[in-house]
Amino acid sequence: MCPLLPGGDLPLLAMPTDGPLAPGGWHDLLPDIRAVVEDRLPQAGGLLFRGLGIHGDAAFRHFVESFGKPLLDYDFGSTPRSAVDKGVYTSTEYPAHQSIPLHNEQAYTLQWPQTIWFHCVTAAATGGATPIADSREVFRRIDPAVRARFAERRLMYVRNYGNGLDLPWQRAFNTDDPAAVERFCRANAIAWEWTEDGELRTRQVCQAMARHPATGEEVWFNQAHLFHVSNLPPAVRDSLLAVVEDETELPRHVFHGDGSPIADADLDHIRAVLDGCTRSFPWQEGDVMMLDNMLAAHGRDPFTGARKVIVAMADPVRSPDFPPDFPADLPAA
Secondary structure, three states: EEOOOOOOOOEEOOOOOOOOOOHHHHHHHHHHHHHHHHHHHHHEEEEEEEOOOOOOOHHHHHHHOOOOOOOOOOOOOOOOOEEEEEEEEEEOOOOOOOOEEEEEOOHHHHEEEEEEEEEEEEEOEEOOOOEEEEEHHHHHHHHHHHHHHHHHHEEEEEEEEOOOOOOOOHHHHHOOOOOHHHHHHHHOOOOEEOOOOOEEEEEEEEEOOEEOOOOOOEEEEOHHHHOHHHOHHHHHHHHHHHOOOOOOHOEEEEEOOOOOOOOOOOHHHHHHHHHHHOOOOOOOOOOOEEEOOEEEEEEOEEOOOEEEEEEEEEEEOOOOOOOOOOOOOOOOO
């Protein structure tokens, strides 16, 4: 056990004492692996297992299932992924030249996975790192005035599905049945409406920060900087704003919870803090990274070559902001 990078324990590197294991060799070390996770993950926020003899979709699924937690489906997703095994998905399928900013998985919802695993099946020829950041440190570095505004007003995420930029609603909700979408929205405190052209619009008011259920630490926990239209390349942003009558018609956007706009200066500050907290390392094939999704954010660097990193999630956490009368029978927006 040792820090992989200077200046902190995120991620903490865990390797077999006697060197890399043969395929499946991790089984014999499972009690030690579980003890390491229980003891060190809450402090470090992330562990990088290297040399355990894990390679490929099935081996990865077997490893993550050995922790005894049911794997979660990727429902109400915000990015394109494909299922590769039961509970195992590709990482976000954005073009290789694009960066994915740091974020906590599904922090744009009122329920999210506390645990997320990544497995490098094929390392990119160049680039392709999964940068990470300590969400506790991000919280501490955010200007107190910005924290106060976000905490008081919270955030409202607005999505218009399809239109070539956000996912089609059929893929985001894993169904072709509008009634199933509405049942999901009612159960998850999401307001919805079907537009005149038959497409779906949703709104959900969520937390801007959160308190870890086990450690009690406060973390920065939202995706405002990702959903906001200012995250798009300037030419794309200008084109979209030129054709919509109202910003709620954008494929995706975010406001304060009261519907007021978020100041560009606040978003610039948040992005600068995330950049300053970023920690990055090159993947090695066979690596498995386990993150506490509330304690550590993750992203993706551009890459060349045939990169394959797969993902699994477990341990659902529900926000204290969830309506007290859950399940809420929300009307359409």
